[in-house]
Amino acid sequence: MITARLxxxxxxxxxxxxxxxxxxxxDLPPMTGSNPGPASRTTLGGYGDMHYNLDLxxxxxxxxxxxxxxxxxxxxxxxxxxxxELEVEHAVAGDGxxxxxxxxxxxxxxxxxxxxxxxxxxxxLVPMGRINLWHEPPIFNGVERPLVEKLIxxxxxxxxxxxxxxxxxxxxxxxxxxxxxxxxxxxxxxSGLRGGRQGMGEATATGLALTGRVDxxxxxxxxxGVSGYYGLAxxxxxLFQLGAGGVEALALDVPVTGLALDAQxxxxxxxxxxxxxxxxxxxxxxxxxxxxxxxxxxxVDVASQLQGGYLEVGYDLLDRVExxxxxxIASLRVERLDTTADQAGDGRGQLREIAGLRYHPHSAVTFxxxxxxxxxxDGASGAGLDLGLGFMx
Numbered sequence: 001m002i003t004a005r006l007x008x009x010x011x012x013x014x015x016x017x018x019x020x021x022x023x024x025x026x027d028l029p030p031m032t033g034s035n036p037g038p039a040s041r042t043t044l045g046g047y048g049d050m051h052y053n054l055d056l057x058x059x060x061x062x063x064x065x066x067x068x069x070x071x072x073x074x075x076x077x078x079x080x081x082x083x084x085e086l087e088v089e090h091a092v093a094g095d096g097x098x099x100x101x102x103x104x105x106x107x108x109x110x111x112x113x114x115x116x117x118x119x120x121x122x123x124x125l126v127p128m129g130r131i132n133l134w135h136e137p138p139i140f141n142g143v144e145r146p147l148v149e150k151l152i153x154x155x156x157x158x159x160x161x162x163x164x165x166x167x168x169x170x171x172x173x174x175x176x177x178x179x180x181x182x183x184x185x186x187x188x189x190x191s192g193l194r195g196g197r198q199g200m201g202e203a204t205a206t207g208l209a210l211t212g213r214v215d216x217x218x219x220x221x222x223x224x225g226v227s228g229y230y231g232l233a234x235x236x237x238x239l240f241q242l243g244a245g246g247v248e249a250l251a252l253d254v255p256v257t258g259l260a261l262d263a264q265x266x267x268x269x270x271x272x273x274x275x276x277x278x279x280x281x282x283x284x285x286x287x288x289x290x291x292x293x294x295x296x297x298x299x300v301d302v303a304s305q306l307q308g309g310y311l312e313v314g315y316d317l318l319d320r321v322e323x324x325x326x327x328x329i330a331s332l333r334v335e336r337l338d339t340t341a342d343q344a345g346d347g348r349g350q351l352r353e354i355a356g357l358r359y360h361p362h363s364a365v366t367f368x369x370x371x372x373x374x375x376x377x378d379g380a381s382g383a384g385l386d387l388g389l390g391f392m393x
Contacts, residue, residue: 004069008272038182045071046085047392049137051144056383065091067106078113102199104158109309113166120177121162123200127175127213128227129136129153129260130275137390138366139275141314141331141356144386148308150339152277153194153260157318158261159209160198166298171217181207184254184287192339193256193279198231207232209256221266229258234283239298247295271329278341308337314358327360338377347378 048068054061067089074082084106090099107122125132129147131140135156149155163177180203186195198204209231217223234254241250260277281287283305292298314331333356338349356370368388375381 025280031091041075043048043071043073043075045073045345045393047071047138049318049388050392051142052387053143054385056385060102061329063391072251075090081109083107083109085329104156104203109165117164119162120165123158123159124161124163124177124179126157126159126179126229127177128157128229129155129259129277130213130225130273131155132157136392137368137388138360138364138392139327141312141358142333142354142386143356143370143388145354146275146310146333146335147309148275148277148335150196150210151339152279152306152308152337153195153258154197156190157197158199159197160203160205163206173215174213176212177210179209179211179231179276180205180231181257182300183230183235183236184252185239185290185298186282186302187233187287187300189301189303189340192302192306193281198236205235207235209254211258213374214253224263225261227258227260227262229256229279231256233281236288237290238293239287240293240295240348241278241289241291242295247291247293250286250290252283252286252290254284254287256280257282269316271314271316271331273312275311278305280305303340303342305338305342307336307341310335314323325360325362327358327359327363329360345377347376349377351375 002391007375008155027059036197038139046069049066050064051066054059054065067087069085070086072084072086076082087102087104089097089102093101094319103123104229105123105125105213107120107124111117112119117281127133130148132144132153132155133146134140145155150190159179161177161179163175165175168172180200181205182193182196183198186197187193188195211227211229211231215223215225215227232253233256234252239250239252240247243247248254256279258277258279260275263273264274265272281302284302287302289299290298290300310333312331312333314329317328320327333354334353335351335352340346340348352372354370354372354376366389368390370386371389372384372386373382
């Protein structure tokens with residue numbers, strides 16, 4: 001996550017993992033932030049990643065400073081805290097440039113009952129899936145984030161909201177928010193719900209959403225999470241239809257319901273991760289027939305169901321070697337996703353296999369390399385090579 005506590009936790013856990021025998025287990029990052037406890041009330045941090053992507057079939061390549069994020073936190077007191085992230089994507093922002101600058105998080109935490117009950121308000125991360133919450137490059141395998149958590153769960157997904165977070169015990173934690181809803185006019189069969197994210201930029205909030213998550217740690221090194229989402233995306237969109245008097249407003253609810261299950265387990269040098277997620281979009285057929293204000297087709301072709309999942313296994317090749325803070329993790333991820341899961345035979349589903357290697361000279365710095373093989377339902381296939389550098393501080 002975004003606190004100094006997470007950095008120290010990751011550093012300690014990585015050191016334990018590198019020096020362990022086969023029976024040593026690793027705990028996972030904490031779910032909620034807390035007072036980092038420095039002498040100063042201000043905390044600085046951040047993370048970033050750089051990518052090189054090569055299409056092995058066409059030979060086309062790209063190098064990109066994908067993102068650079070600066071974290072600033074301030075403790076008004078031990079019980080009242082501010083946390084924020086400012087993000088620059090693709091290095092250069094401006095008219096005609098590929099990048100953009102955006103606020104990724106900005107919220108206030110107020111402890112009501114210690115760690116058990118904290119009020120959180122501001123721009124928050126929608127607590128769906130793994131990567132939307134834990135997306136710092138050194139803590140996940142793969143140069144690029146899993147495609148399931150881009151197209152099915154539209155990470156990074158943040159909205160304005162208010163809610164409660166808490167840790168009920170060492171094993172059980174939760175998050176629950178009322179947030180601004182999606183904009184249905186941005187949905188598509190190609191990119192799923194991604195275009196509907198509003199990100200609190202003068203966001204229409206006529207339609208709201210409820211979202212939440214529960215995490216359970218049954219044993220050290222293991223975590224199981226379930227997350228859900230329900231909201232209305234239609235009231236946030238400008239939709240029209242042809243009526244007796246010409247082009248007139250079209251009122252649609254477009255209810256969006258999401259469910260995700262994810263799990264992680266780390267023991268010794270082994271790590272295992274899995275995720276399944278599905279979203280259902282109501283009024284999809286009516287939305288696809290909607291017009292813009294000029295009476296032209298709006299072009300929304302979203303399906304009524306989006307679904308995907310993946311299974312990932314990794315092993316630290318330096319687990320039984322005296323390597324200090326270094327780690328060398330070989331991993332394999334198999335993911336299956338379909339942004340039009342309800343439309344059998346349309347060929348949009350795809351299967352991806354990613355074989356990766358992740359080297360840590362330090363627990364907060366990583367070099368990554370992936371071979372990617374994809375096979376679409378329509379017969380198209382692809383292969384690529386990704387190289388990456390990631391860090392957090």
